[in-house]
Amino acid sequence: MKGMMKWPLIIAAIFVVVRVVLEQAGAPGWLNNLFSVVVLYLVVVPIYFSVRIADSGVARPYVTLLKMTALYTALARAMVIPTYWLAYYYQWSAPRFSVAMGGNVGPDVTPLFGYVLIPVGAALAWIVASLVIGGGLGSIVIAVKRRTPAKAKVAQ
Numbered sequence: 001m002k003g004m005m006k007w008p009l010i011i012a013a014i015f016v017v018v019r020v021v022l023e024q025a026g027a028p029g030w031l032n033n034l035f036s037v038v039v040l041y042l043v044v045v046p047i048y049f050s051v052r053i054a055d056s057g058v059a060r061p062y063v064t065l066l067k068m069t070a071l072y073t074a075l076a077r078a079m080v081i082p083t084y085w086l087a088y089y090y091q092w093s094a095p096r097f098s099v100a101m102g103g104n105v106g107p108d109v110t111p112l113f114g115y116v117l118i119p120v121g122a123a124l125a126w127i128v129a130s131l132v133i134g135g136g137l138g139s140i141v142i143a144v145k146r147r148t149p150a151k152a153k154v155a156q
Helices: 002-025 029-034 037-056 061-090 111-155
Strands: none
Touching (some): 002 037, 002 061
């Protein structure tokens, strides 16, 4: 199951770099949002995991899905956290880093909040959200895929 993590993490790393480059180049928000790591760990990767897990015959597929989703999200957020550090240090103007949007750039943000509390708090919140949303979607996919072969056998 560990091999499933490689390409999704590589794609997340590419998304992190491309998004920062686009934001710093002044690209429009809609283009920046196409490279959102959030979409990967909330929807795309949990569904990918669930398809692979359902086809693998793992004894506890739902637990495996939740573990892999939590680990993937934690690792992907670990790639995003340095962008928050850079944003705080250089006071980047990208909307996602502004205090108004839940970020760490703005007046009266202390180094403790800018470097630690806001990035780590966001990571924890996204891990929980990915378990609820991604885990829910992935569980539906596993349930559907597990029922489909049984219906095909009955029809024969």
